[in-house]
Amino acid sequence: MSFDFAIIVDALPKMLMGIGLTFQLLIISAILGLTLAIGLMLMRISGKWYLSWPAQVYIYIFRGTPILVQIFIIYYGFPQLEFIRDSFLWPMFRDPFGCAIFALTLNTGAYVSEILRGGVLGVDRGILEAGSALGLSVRQKFIYLTTPIATRLALPAYGNDIISLLKSTALASTITLADMTGIARTLVAQTFAPYEIFISLAIVYMILTWILQKSLGRVERYLGRYMEK
Amino acid sequence: MEALVGWWDDYFWGSVVVAQVFICSLVLMVIFGLIGAAAKLSNSVIAQKLANGYTIVFRGTPEILVILLLYFGSAIALTSIAQIFNPEVKFLDVPPFWAGTIAIALIVGSYATETFRGAFLGVNPGSIEAARALGMSNLQTFIYVRIPEMWRLALPAFGNHMLSLIKDTALISIIGLNETLFVAKQAIGTTGEPFIMYIVVGMIYLAFSTVITLTVMGLERYGQRHMVNVR
Numbered sequence: 001m002s003f004d005f006a007i008i009v010d011a012l013p014k015m016l017m018g019i020g021l022t023f024q025l026l027i028i029s030a031i032l033g034l035t036l037a038i039g040l041m042l043m044r045i046s047g048k049w050y051l052s053w054p055a056q057v058y059i060y061i062f063r064g065t066p067i068l069v070q071i072f073i074i075y076y077g078f079p080q081l082e083f084i085r086d087s088f089l090w091p092m093f094r095d096p097f098g099c100a101i102f103a104l105t106l107n108t109g110a111y112v113s114e115i116l117r118g119g120v121l122g123v124d125r126g127i128l129e130a131g132s133a134l135g136l137s138v139r140q141k142f143i144y145l146t147t148p149i150a151t152r153l154a155l156p157a158y159g160n161d162i163i164s165l166l167k168s169t170a171l172a173s174t175i176t177l178a179d180m181t182g183i184a185r186t187l188v189a190q191t192f193a194p195y196e197i198f199i200s201l202a203i204v205y206m207i208l209t210w211i212l213q214k215s216l217g218r219v220e221r222y223l224g225r226y227m228e229k
Numbered sequence: 230m231e232a233l234v235g236w237w238d239d240y241f242w243g244s245v246v247v248a249q250v251f252i253c254s255l256v257l258m259v260i261f262g263l264i265g266a267a268a269k270l271s272n273s274v275i276a277q278k279l280a281n282g283y284t285i286v287f288r289g290t291p292e293i294l295v296i297l298l299l300y301f302g303s304a305i306a307l308t309s310i311a312q313i314f315n316p317e318v319k320f321l322d323v324p325p326f327w328a329g330t331i332a333i334a335l336i337v338g339s340y341a342t343e344t345f346r347g348a349f350l351g352v353n354p355g356s357i358e359a360a361r362a363l364g365m366s367n368l369q370t371f372i373y374v375r376i377p378e379m380w381r382l383a384l385p386a387f388g389n390h391m392l393s394l395i396k397d398t399a400l401i402s403i404i405g406l407n408e409t410l411f412v413a414k415q416a417i418g419t420t421g422e423p424f425i426m427y428i429v430v431g432m433i434y435l436a437f438s439t440v441i442t443l444t445v446m447g448l449e450r451y452g453q454r455h456m457v458n459v460r
Contacts, residue, residue, distance in 0.1 A: 064439065069410065073427040167291040169291075194298060
């Protein structure tokens, strides 16, 4: 057993070919997931039971089951259902990429909606009272007071969720997608050099996590620029 | 639903495996987390560096990669060691159960390190001074004052770590552990009914998560029974 750097030199460029797919999965499902999360969060804080209950059930189900199971239900299970094969969404569910995006979006949406709700509930009551005293409507208060403050409050936790989303994209390799992890698994099956290949890939992921963390820290500092130190 | 007939006992034993993995990795996770937190809070620079390295590595790598690396990596190491003694050995691996259990315990333990560290820092210095004033030794202070107070602070985050653990057990099916997801794959091979089989797996995990959530809620209430001003 030895650590062969020649294998890394050979494998790294091949694995990096999958970085585009990893980024596509990350960015598309982050944006769609955030949209879904905002909807779910609004449903939960609406105060109407017929809106808040479905959102709560949805969040409970998607946070209570492993994302791998969700991916398998969507990729392997959905094509079995008649009405999905007949629907206009079929081209999406036929494609592993579409399934991966769909699963990651649904999953991250559930987590992020709870983070956003935490941010909204964390807004100081006094600020909202000041808004009422100035004669702002409920909608104006939400847009001009709650949203900017809640964004700042939710950002650290949201950053952690983006990082776990990056890590979840590696699961797309289980449904035949050739993202970085998928390519690495194929290479390991060919060369049987798991140390070299998986460790170098782990370093690539760590660098990506580090970059994400640094840039989110920068956004956090920008949003907190009016705060007293 | 007819497709499920004959598979219930397999799912049951799969769930038992999930529970076993969960309990073993929970114990290991607490140990890793406490060691990590102790290292981060110690005065030794080397221990701090090591603990920081541990959390950076395991929080920055996808779970599936850690599991694959631990399983295949240890298999290669074991095989080459075994070949020294007996050249006829072709392949020797750590059982997927232990490779997977250790892998997810290491991952979640890196998150628990931060939780425990924060909780130990959150212990009221006044309580420790009071313990000193009562003549308690360092060990007594640790057991009777620090641990009970720290647990109350760590519990909410610790509950989330337990949920991550139970959900990460699903990933161990990738290296061939015969837990529920693995059972579902076998069942699909025979019946050709992926939808219902995976839904059952989802419901099993949902049940596990529900039990954990309720337990943590109960523990939180128990931990706060002496507190004033609690709801």
